[in-house]
Amino acid sequence: MMKFFSILLFLLFTISFQAQNKNEDVLFTVDNDPVYASEFIRVFNKNLDLVKDESQKDIDAYLKLFVDYKLKLKEAKSLGLDTLPKYIRELNNYKRQLAKSHLADNKVTEALVNEAYERTTNEVEASHILIRLDEDAKPADTLEVYNKLMKLRDRVVNEGFEKVQEDVHDGETTFAEDLGYFSGFKMVYEFENAAYNTPVGEISKPFKSSFGYHIVLVHNKRKDRGKRKVAHIMVGLEKEDAEDRIQDIYKKIQQGEDFKSLAKQFSEDKSTANNGGELQPFSGGELRSQEFEDAAFAIDKIGACTKPFKTSFGWHIVKLLDKIAVPTFEEAKHTLEAKVKKDSRSKLISTSRVNKLKERYTISNADAGLTYFVSILNDDYYKNQWETPKDFSADKIFLTIENKEITNADFANYLLKSRRRVSKNLSLNDIVENAYKDFLETSLLTYEEEKLEFENEDYAHILGEYRDGLLLFDLMERKIWRAASQDTIAVQEFYNANKKNYFYNERVEAVVASSAKKKDINKVAKLLKAGKTFEDIKKVMNTKNEVRVLFTSGTMEANHQALPENLPFKKGVSKICNHNDSFVVVKVVEVLPKSTMTYEEAKGRVDSDFQDEKEKKWLTSLAEKYVVSINKDVLKAVKNQLNQ
Incomplete structure (x- = not known):
């Protein structure tokens, strides 16, 4: 928590505006460098709504953090980190990006955003022929390529694209390809323009892009399909019986069992299992798996599910929860504006500005x-x-x-x-x-x-945040964050001195049986008490056509998704419990008492705690190195203002 809040602070604290009145009240000095009350007030108010811990809203506690932040800045500059080429290069890159948003030609930007909305809400299906050509080709070479494409254009009109594609595509200098459907921002801007401005069934005149010269044949145009909200159950490919397990889960869905409950119990996508498998809404092209996307958009009826299918991530069953319409212009405007400024069409904005x-x-x-x-x-x-x-x-x-x-x-x-x-x-x-x-x-x-x-106060503050944030990141990385990887002996000694803080809670080696029907779980409980293995019980309870029970086994802490709340940790077969809208019974094979983690098991936490401890000692040394003097009268006035 301490490291997170330290990062939050140095990313959010702002420098004073360059043209700040030097007669303003000085809240404190760091080796005679003034820090103004107005800066502290601005930063405090800005961060107030971002922190949840009430103690962090205390002015005195916040001032301590702010002083620590200024001490770090002082140290970074004394070490000359602000003069390093890497720092200057990264800062200049950011300045250029930030300036774009403050200096863009708004009229041109608005026109491009309107155009982008129209194109991102409509899709084009097209094919094209490209002949590669250097951007600085001789005029004679350019004319030759242009005339060649005009002849190919005539051939496409008379013979059809497929015939011409067979004859000319070589994958090196000439490309004749079917592109499928695409929308705005999916192609270079020159190509996008030609595709959207060419009527369906027609082929464009030759046009130039950074790749060479193209002609584009437009097959169809359609409205964007919007977004889909789905839930899924996933079984990872690393399991030998992954396909059998997903098929068993699918049979339980067909038997009428609740999808959400099954996802909570059996989905191996840990980021969504607790939420019943729900994913954030997505549109075409947003997912890393085309198979998953195609399956999701193929579901027609809300509430319907796919059959099990395989992707590179695992086996899935997808349920359609909602169809989300294309956003309105006002809803999409901010996102589109950001894309326009990053895209090649931004050249139009810069040309107008120049x-x-x-x-x-x-x-x-x-x-x-x-x-x-x-x-x-x-x-x-x-x-x-x-x-x-x-x-x-x-x-x-x-x-x-x-x-x-x-x-x-x-x-x-x-x-x-x-x-x-x-x-x-x-x-x-x-x-x-x-x-x-x-x-x-x-x-x-x-x-x-x-x-x-x-000239622009808002720009100055934002740039100042990044300038100091980048500087402090470099400082923290050098002084604190690299310590765990570079000083392994010190980290090991820290673990040995604080070993009592790193432990496993009480755990169980257990088998958990789950079923939608209480009578089935009663039967399972009797078989478990009789010493039957879960493999034996599966043969009795599950058939090709019906899956009545699913098992989960392994080492589990009390908060494991498969275990009922407040389950007694003792050997034997538990009572039947209602958990995640199903009935479960647990066979505890062994109870593992609370135990100390080995260094290897605790290493992640040890590294973090070691860094926190090192940072505290380092801040103490900085407070001794640089004299901090707080103006108590100004602090009192600041508190009165902030407490109003």
């Missing part, structure tokens, strides 16, 4: 600089061997955005990084012009992002 930035910012004319770079490039660039000449004017201003100066060296570095992506089909002049276009866009976006933290 065009507005070109109008917003004053940009110097770089024509002279471009001419200079064309003059210093040579054929070595195509070989990835080009370097700037010895007399290169590195510090000369190449470009100015507002008051930000960008030098020749900056653009040269961009050219050097771009060498591997350049086609030999481009002239040196085209290379420089294309690079400048991309470089200018990148520079404009970077400039706007650099200013954002000082």
